[in-house]
Amino acid sequence: MNHCRSSSEILWESTPPPQNRPVAQFGFRYDYERDIVVVSVDDEENLTVPMQKDNEKESTTTDTYFDASAKEAAAAAAAAAVPKIPELFKRLLLRPYCIQLAGIVIQDDGINDDDEDEIKTSVGIFTQCIVNVYRPTTTTTTTTTTTSPKEISRDYNDETATDSSNSITGSHIPWHIDDHRFGPVIIVFTFGETRPLNMRLKKHNNNDNYDYDGIDDDDGDDDDGDVGCCKKESYFTAHPPHRSCYKLSGSARTQWEHLIPTGTGWRVSITFRSVLSDVVECL
Ligand SMILES: O=C(O)CCC(=O)C(=O)O
Ligand SMILES: [Fe+2]
Known part of the structure; x- marks a missing residue:
């Protein structure tokens, strides 16, 4: 993980390859490599602590739930305070969104x-913000003149993002459901290239034969059973255009995975989430 502070004090990080997305996080910081969430619990002192993982809830001491490298990461993160969500983002994005939503x-x-209070409350729900930068895919091969954006695909996975040429530098985000600790509603504002937002229904735990791609996508969620039957209605693709936003809530938030594939142009998204306070544990 490379960190570099720009002159604007934004802490840019790079997601692990092959995702290849620079990200900047505000309010709370998710550590992609270690799957821990670092929270800024005290703005004045810039103190940051890791959030306890669900499966570690029994543990009460630091030593039992963080290994040495995670502790190091926590220390490093603590040194690099998580910046607050920029007021500009709240004013220009969240506030108009909440005004519109509340009618x-x-x-x-x-x-x-009264309305002002309601708007403030709605805006205040979103305590984490992440800027994702999606680089364009480029290739230096002489035979290929253009590279089309990858549309949905049942067979899209990390390999397909990288296997055709080692000169590909594009960014994507693989199939995932945002950690449930990030609250029930997620709002994403999107700028730049219109890329597909691919959605697929997550396998139901009680149906072992349910397989939605038959491909080993290596995401550790054991969804690639050997039956190989794909249910058409379990896939969905939206195309949120430049300067639009979309919301993930309800089953779209909890039961559908999402993916943004590589593309030929730049895309930037600004995502707002909340962090459930009852899962925050201080060391
Ligand atoms: O860029 C997007 O539209 C989605 C970002 C996303 O899924 C995430 O940060 O978890
Ligand atoms: Fe996401």
Whole structure:
């Protein structure tokens, strides 16, 4: 993981290959390599601590639930405070979104106090923000003139993002459901290239024969059974365009995985999530 502080004090990180996405996180920081969430618990002192993982809830001491390298990571993260969500993001993105969602009509004399309170509460729910930068895929081969964006695919996986040429530098995000500790509602604002937002229904635990791609996608969730029957209705692709936003809530949040494939243009997304306070544990 490379960290570098730009002059604007944004802490850019790179996600592990082959995802190849620079990310900047605000409010709370998810450590992609170690699957821990680092939270800024005290803005004044810039103190950051790891969030306890669910399967480690029985543990009460640091030593029992973090190994040495995780502890080192926690120390490194603590040294690099997680910046607050920029006010500009809240004003220009979240606030208008919440106003629209609540159906608040702005009168000539402004917004009344009750509505203002409601907007503040809605905006305040989102305590984590992540900027994902998706680089374009480029190739230096002479035979290929263009590379099409990868559309949905049952067979799309990490390999397909990297296998055709070693000159490919594009970014993607693989199949995943955001950790449930990031709250029930996720809002994503998208800018730049329109890339597909691929969705697929996560296998139901009680149906061993349910297989939605038949391909080993190596994501550790054991969804690649040997039956190989794909249910068409279990896939869905949206195309959120430049300057739009989408919301993941309900079953889209908890039962559908999502993926953004590689593409030929730049794309930037700004995601807002919340961190459930009852899973935050201080060391
Ligand atoms: O870029 C997007 O639209 C999705 C980002 C995302 O899924 C994530 O950060 O978990
Ligand atoms: Fe996600």
